[in-house]
Amino acid sequence: MTTARPIDTTRTSPTTAFLAVLGRDVFVTGKELPAFLAQVLLQPFFFLLVFVVVLSTGGFVSAGYGEIMLPGLLALNAVFGALQAVSFPLVFEFSYTREIDDRLLAPMPVYLVAVEKMVYAMLRGLCASLLMVPVGLLMVDVSWPVAGLLPALLMVVLGATLGATIGLVIGTSVQPRRIQVLFAVIFTPLLFTGSVQYPWLSLGDLPWFQVLSALNPLTYVSEGIRAALVPEVPHLPLPLCALVSVVACAGFGALGIRGFLRRALD
């Protein structure tokens, strides 16, 4: 055997390495497909079941509530699907398992490893959101305008990217022993102040909660998707939603990459 013969370096490039690392992540997701589906579909399914089917049957919510909530759930799935796909694995890869080491030794710049994490998470968020569509259509009566589908998809992509960037910030800043606190202190407030379950403009009588919701970037994803799919419901203007999402992506993305470099290099 000729171990010492160097590899054919003509095929070594950051692009090759990037795609190979992404390929590894996609391969693992494919292997764990049932777990992935359960993770992304079960929670929104129960949201719809209780808030739309159960509560409206009992007359506690109005019949049209499902139309308001479904776009919010698409936003939630995009953001949280992506956020969870990068934050939890990263917390453990940087501490207990050190599985990240092998990727940090791949022949590509270290920041690209972080970008790969985000791209993969974004793809997961996108899938999580799109897979929610058929589930929602089965449970809720909707009439989405065709012209709204493309803007809605754009907002879903932005939402997934946003979730990926926030996930990178969390994944590089949270210690594993604090991960339970993460649920209580970050996830729960994010989940309930993101205009998922209510249109933001309906909060006129609760100004403090309206301000709180305006601080949650998820609000703009929810409102943007609502603007595209159910334009008859009062909503924030779509361009504003897109703009805030892009700015938030850039901010969290930069913060996340900085955190990643700090953790990866001494």
Next chain:
Amino acid sequence: MGEYAVEVRELVKRYPKNPRNAVDGLSFTVERGEIFGLLGPNGAGKTTTVGVLTTRVLPTAGTALVAGLDVVADAVAVRSRLAVVPQRVNLDRSLSVRNNLVFHAAYPGVGRAERGRRADELLDRMGLADKSDALVDTLSGGQSQRVMIVRGLMHRPEVLFLDEPSTGLDPQARLFVHDQIQALRAEGVTILLTTHDMDEAQKLSDRVGIVDHGRLLALDTPARLVRSLPGRATVEVTLARDGLHPQALGGELAALPGVERVEQLGPPTGEAAEARLRLYVDADPTALLGPVVGALGARGAALTDVALGEPTLEDVFISLTGRELR
């Protein structure tokens, strides 16, 4: 291509909030095809040095080249020339053994067919052929260690960094890993070994560098380092303590002709029933047995054991870095 596999010049690493440099002006070179042992107590700067060489730690000053490439300026190229086998298992738990290898080789762009062929070949060579589809979590410590070595070899590195390669391995696995390391050297792979295991370092290394406090204290072949110690051999005597003062006895023994230095082993005082003294001698140790026994007898010390020995790398290490616990 540089002349050396590894070249470190005036390397300094200072961590923020730490007044002392972790690496403090370290310089050494590793020849191509050599097994180089980097030894030092905990906190001596070994891990930081290897971190710099493997592009994971950014140096504060100085330069480091691996395979002739600068580890900072050409970090990406350096990564495709080296491999790291860490002390702690960091295999991908989501993948089977074989997929760990195949994906690792995909990063530097090894072709699909070659990846598979090489994985099977190396698994077979490391006695892991039947573990090909096993999940990483089901492997024993020795098997994980071997898989990590195979992973490192997948992309044909020029320099292999091995960190404590046989910690926690049973004697069989340890011997196997040692044989494999020597076989790699025969194939021309340069190996930089960090270890606390002095027997391992002495057995495997062509040359050894001993570092402490971020500085190089000695660098030579194990044999020459051992020869550099005062005295060519050692005589170790064990005495019943019976109210004797080992220190006083040691002074007396040190005065014997041919004895260069006497070292007291074990706790200096306390309840231990026995005291041990090690004499470094520059004469034939058997010729000194008579005078030593005589001197001890004259003091009424009851000798319970005598051992003659050649000094080892451990003696060199201790004499350079001291006995204090880190």
